[in-house]
Amino acid sequence: MSENTENQQDGRIIQINIEEQMKTAYIDYSMSVIVGRALPDVRDGLKPVHRRVLFGMNELGNNSNKPYKKSARIVGEVMGKFHPHGDASIYDTIVRMAQPWSLRYMLVDGQGNFGSVDGDMPAAMRYTEIRLQRMAEAMLEDIDKETVDFTLNFDDTLEEPTVLPTRIPNLLINGASGIAVGMATNIMPHNLSEVVDGLIAYIDNRDITIEELIKHVKAPDFPTGGIIYGYEGVKQGFETGRGRVVVRGKVNVETSKAGRERLVIYELPYQINKAALHQKIAQLADDKIIEGISEARDESDRDGMRLVIDLKREAIANVVINQLYKYSELQTSYGINNVALVKGRPRVLNLKDMLSEFVDFRHEVVVRRTRFDLRKAEEKAHILQGYLIALDHLDEVIALIRASRTPEEAKEGLMTRFELSEIQSKAILELRLQRLTGMERDKIKEEYDEVMKLIAYLKEILSDEGLRFKIIKEELEDVKKRFGDERKTEIQYLASEMRMEDIIAEEDVVITISHLGYIKRTSAYDYRQQKRGGRGALGGKTREEDYIEHLFVASTHHTMLFFTEKGRCYWLKVYEIPEGEKSGKGRAIQNLINLPTDDKIRAIIDIKDLGDKEFISSHYIVLCTANGIIKKTLLEDFSRPRQNGVNAITINEGDQLLEAKLTNGNSQIMMAIKSGRAIRFPENTVRDTGRGAIGVRGIEVDNDKDEVVGMICVNKEDETRTVLVVSEKGFGKRTDIEEYRITNRGGKGVKTINITEKTGSLIAILDVTEKDDLMITCKSGITIRMAVADIREAGRATQGVRLIRLDDSDEIAAVARLDEQEEQRLDEEAQEGMEGNEPGQDGSSAAQGEAPVDETPAE
Known part of the structure; x- marks a missing residue:
């Protein structure tokens, strides 16, 4: 007892709280496991054992273009110099890096039995042989240029790299898994080509979102292929660093x-x-x-x-x-847990984090490599400069050297006489005599000039960040070209998470709706252009009492707003409209939207994106009725689709909704009535109201025998647009909008077409440009497509030109404008169609000698 007391007093026994000691020891152990064993570095994606194996092989010259070396030789080298643990752990690491089913991109090229996908053990390391893969060499490139920090090995006798200066984004392409203390990592492998595309996209735009990056780095890509079943967990892993991926064979x-x-x-x-x-x-x-x-x-x-x-x-x-x-x-799920060491600390990383950390590391490597190259180039230039000074004073230099008793004396003499540095003087003394010939002197001068150019370029790199990132991109593109390949793992979306827009090609389609409510979509290319006055082509088979009433062009990704004659609004994606043959009648619209049997579609508006807040809060829907009522409502009021539709306007008894237009709030509104009159007034004279409002009077209509036939909204600054009017019996013309004077809302308007028995009543009014095409559909189902440029301009009070020749019992049912002309419209099919429609071949009125235009002003 007294001895213990004495030892305590001597300070050789220290009282320690066991709880504190265990806590400290365990924290030290856990940090050692986290940093030194289980977690990969975010920069090169390697754990210490992988890094030491690759570095050790590189030090031994075990490259892809050299003969294989025994695995035992490499294991002994790595264990003796860098990794003081069991040989089994090193050999297991080598084996895994050589198995095509374990690593998406192998880093070790193995010869011999390295196991199988059936779980067979590899042969012992004394039997197998290995060398580096070309990809592993790309990870070690520039390691001798001071690009990365080195640290002492376990016994302080050698140095090893803390990270490899990799050009390969190894963490993402090969993934990693490991269990540390209190944390684990499970990073999935990905496709190299996709990852490089993602890195370049990030370099081009540092503010890129993960949503945009996913377009490049689509999903994990496993070495064994398979099918990723469901995408939501993958997306969550990209966005948060944690998720779940389900893979099927x-x-x-x-x-x-x-x-x-x-x-x-x-x-x-x-x-x-x-x-x-x-x-x-x-x-x-x-x-x-x-x-x-x-x-x-x-x-x-x-x-x-x-x-x-x-x-x-x-x-x-x-x-x-x-x-x-x-x-x-055959179906297995994997937990995504992207934990890696960032600046020595474990961190959960999303996709953008991993890409940004790699880009930052590559930038650091390029800077350090450039500084090294610059230093070496300047050292070389310094020596070449000394050579040139010596060559310029050759006889004097030779005499000085001959007169010197020792090399040291000669060195001192050169430094003093020609103001050379010690390095230059030593280099001159070591210069071989053959370099004193005239040709060799010229080579030294050329070499000096080349080195000076290199120095200027290296200095430019160090001063220009944009140039550094350009170099990083070029090196990444080279990596993709050398090692990139196609995806092995397919992606299969679940029905619940699939965005139809992602799998449906965006294209323009023609939407047709018949009088009795049948709807279909057809490719716009099915309708060839014809000459004015032709017979037309069959646009849709309908029942005898039915005919095509609405016909327009829209993109498959857009949303259609349908307005009914009772003032309701319904929504439908264009791709949800069934595709049909050009001559087919389509599908009843009641099967697609909850439309009552006593209601029908009157107007359709095509909206690109209802989620665009800026757009919907700055645009309006303008509605007009057959009795001349007009109403304006903010588009935002129609931006929340409901299955049963919403009320767009309150319709008075005896009236019905006729037309709906999308405007920006600064348009000129024109309304035309059956008897041939039209009115023009500014949109701002109609104040915007809620969806349930009645509206205000737009034009005076005699309800007993007249009604509104259409409405157009034209921007004041758009001078390319003209007003096109069409009558029931196939006559039409274009008139400059300025011929219609601006009047007060609610007036009678002015004459827009001379109505005669020959023309029939006014049927349609549209705003067009010469680049547009026109689709005219008759009650018989005949459709003709023509260029607006073929319809000449005429005054307000004329009857116009014949657009389509009709049978006595037929009338025009609908007229629609196609916003853009088809490119290469005169293909073989169109040429054939047009050849049969030249004047004089189709029996048109122009061919029969009938005057095509009557421009006589009305009485």
């Missing part, structure tokens, strides 16, 4: 010569043991959990994987496949 259904079906599994989920899966499937069949399997056998060979499952005669292949996904590892 690929299965084909084959039919044997005997007519029996069999399943062939030819790709497995990542890290799944084929032999264990085979055994599991056989067990499921034996236990009657999956009824339809008669036999399972492995027919894999050097040509590829082939796990064959024979089905019983009554079994349904798809049912068995779904059961395999449910009960076996």
Whole structure:
């Protein structure tokens, strides 16, 4: 007891709280595991053991263009110099880096037995041979140019790199998994070409969103292929660094010569043991959990994987496949947990974080490499400059050297006489005599000039950040060209998460709606252009009492707003409209939207994106009725689709909604009535009201015998637009909008067309430019397409030109404008169609000698 007391007093025994000691020791241990074993560095994506193996192989000259070396030689080198742990851990690391089913892009080129996807063990390291892959060499490039920091090894006798100066974004392309203390990491492998595209997109725009980056880096890409089933977990992993990816194996259904079906599994989920899966499937069949399997056998060979499952005669292949996904590892889920070391600290990283950290690291490597190259170039220039001074005074230099008793004396003499540095003087003394010839002197001068150019370029790199990032991009593009490949893993979206816009091609389509409410969409190219006065083509088969009433062009990704004659508004995506043949009648619109049987579509507005807040808050819907009522409502009031529609305008008894237009609030509104009059007034004279309002009078209409036929909204500054009017019997003309004077809203208006028995009543009014095309549809179903430029301009009070020749019993039902002319419209089909429509060949009125235009002013 007294001895202990004495020792305590001597200070050789220190009292320590065991709780504190355990806490401190455990924290030290855990940090050692986190930093030195389990987690990869965000920059090169490697753990210390991988980095030491690659560095050790590089130091031994074990390159891709050299002969293989025994694995045991490399293991001994790495263990003795850099990694003082078991040889098994080093060899296991080498084996994994040489297995094509373990790494998406292998870093070690192996020769010999490195195991199999069935879980077979690799041969012992004394039997196998290895060398670096070309990709691993790209990770070690420039390591001798002071691009990365080195640290002392475990016994302070050698130096090893703290990180590799990689050009390859290894963390993302090969992923990583590891369990540390209190944390773990599980980073999925990705496709190199996609990752490089993502890096370049990030360099071009540092504010790029993860949503935009996902267009480049689409999803993980596993070395064993398979199918990613569902995208939401992948997207969550990209956005937060944590998520879940479900992967399925690929299965084909084959039919044997005997007519029996069999399943062939030819790709497995990542890290799944084929032999264990085979055994599991056989067990499921034996236990009657999956009824339809008669036999399972492995027919894999050097040509590829082939796990064959024979089905019983009554079994349904798809049912068995779904059961395999449910009960076996043919469907496996992986937790995404992107934890990596950033500046020595573990951090959860999203996709943008990982890309930005790599770009920042590459920038640092380029700067350090350039500084090294600049220093070496300046040192070389310094020596060459000394050579040039010596060559310019050659005889004097030779005499000085000959007169010197020792090299040291000669060196001092050169430094004093020619003001040279010690380095230059030593280099001159070591100069070989052959370099004193005239040709060699010229070479030294050329070499000096080249080095000076290089120095100027290197200094430019160091002073210009844009140039540095250009170099990074060029090096990344070179990496993609050398090592990039196609995706191995397919992506399969679930129905609940699929955006239809992503899988439906964006194209212009013609939407047609018949008088009785049948709707369809057809490719715009199905309608060829014809000459004015032609017979037209059949635009849609309809029942005798039906005809095409609405016809317009829209993109498949847009949203259509449908306005009914009772003042309701409904929504429908263009791609949701069934596609039909040009001559087909389409599908009843009641089957697509909840439209009552006693209501019908009167107007349609095409909106590009209802989610564009700026657009919907600055645009209006202007509505007009047959009795001349007009109303304006903010588009935002129509931006929240409802299945049963909403009320757009309150319609008075005996009236109905006729037209709806989208405006920016500064338009000129024109309304035309059946008897041939039109009114023009500024939009701002109509104040905007809520959806349920009645509206105000736009034009005076005699309700007993007249009604509004149409409304147009034209911007004041658009001088290219003219007013096109068309009558029932196929006459039409264009008139300058300025011929219609601006009047007060609610007046009678002015004459817009001379109505006669020959022309019939006014049927349509449109605003057009000479670049537009016109679609005219008749009640008989005939459709003709023509260029607006072919319709000449005429005064307000004329009857116009014949646009389409009609049978006596036929009338025009609808007129629509196509916003842009088709490119290369005169293709072979159009040429054929036009050849038959030249004047004099189709019996048109112009060919029969009838005057095509009557421009006589009305009485």
